[in-house]
Amino acid sequence: MAPRLSSRSMTVRMAGLAFALGAALFTAGCSGEDDGDEPAPIRPVRAVTVEAGQSGQVVTLTGDIQAEDEVSLAFRVSGRMTERLVNVGDAVKAGQVIARLDPQNALNTLRSAQAALAAAEGRLVQAQNHYERQERLLGNGFTTRALYDDAQQGLRSAQSSVDDAQAQLKIAEDNVSYTELTADAPGVVTARGAEPGEVVQAGRMIVQLARQGGRDAVFDVPAQLLRSVPANPVIDISLVDDSSVTALGRVREVAPQADPVTRTFRVRIGLENPPAAMRLGSSVNGSVRLDSAATIEIPASALTAFNSQPAVWLVDPATLTVALRNIEVARFNPATVAVSSGLGVGDIVVTAGVQALHPGQAVRLLGSGS
Incomplete structure (x- = not known):
């Protein structure tokens, strides 16, 4: 017959079994977590x-040919333009008449100035004769000093009137000459700003003239490229549609301020002996070798x-x-x-x-x- 366990022994045995079971479950749980911890994937x-x-990398930009010196020709006086003798593309010579204003008002002013000068010169002769008489009489004691002084002052006033009339006549003559607009240098007309029959104000552009004597290749250059270009570089210029037409140039002018829209700087390259095929407005490529770093x-x-x-x-x-x-x-x-x-x-x-x-x-x- 098996011995019977006391209640104290049963309690101790049950506690041991519970502890062993908990330890086994904890160990199994830890083992499961370690198995699931995989390393991060290799990308x-x-x-x-x-x-x-x-x-020395070479950078190429595209620009166009413009005149080195381009001016806007305008009348110095206002009036109605009666004729314009040139058009866009015409070659003009120095002193050639470009356009004319109606000269009638200027001619009337000129005639008025001529008449005023003639009258002033007549008064001057009269004042001169009066002064000379008073001078002789004063020397002989037959007139007073006051009358002599009045004659002298009258002579001076008459001389001043003649001087003023001569100046007005010169202004009138100039205004007549200003009714004709002439070219101050040879060149080519690139734009027109008024048509015959229009009333134009002084200073309004009538034609735009590209003077002869030089051409520029003009490019819009980013600021970061400007910083990479060496000092005084030689620029290789070629036509976009014919790369065999080439010229050399150097930087002549860099705009001091960037364009507000494109944030680029306008750079003008002065061309050395450009070929005739590089006409105004032609599209060109400009190549430059950057610094040697x-x-x-x-x-x-x-x-x-x-x-x-x-x-x-x-x-x-x-x-x-x-x-x-x-x-x-x-x-x-x-x-x-x-x-x-x-x-x-x-x-x-x-x-x-x-x-x-x-x-x-x-x-x-x-x-x-x-």
């Missing part, structure tokens, strides 16, 4: 290895942003993990980005898959190149 990416860029270029797809600045993902070749690094961009091209600082030769830059990365991410390189 496949494409990358390039940074190499020193070529020095070597540059680093990376694919545009590698560019991202970090701290509101341009950045790239760099691969640590030892651990194959990525990290962000800010860079300074010198210029943008459609397919590449020129980096002025932030990268060094040998750096591995991620070029594809940059959107799915985070700092410390393990990666697998699918390809590399330069």
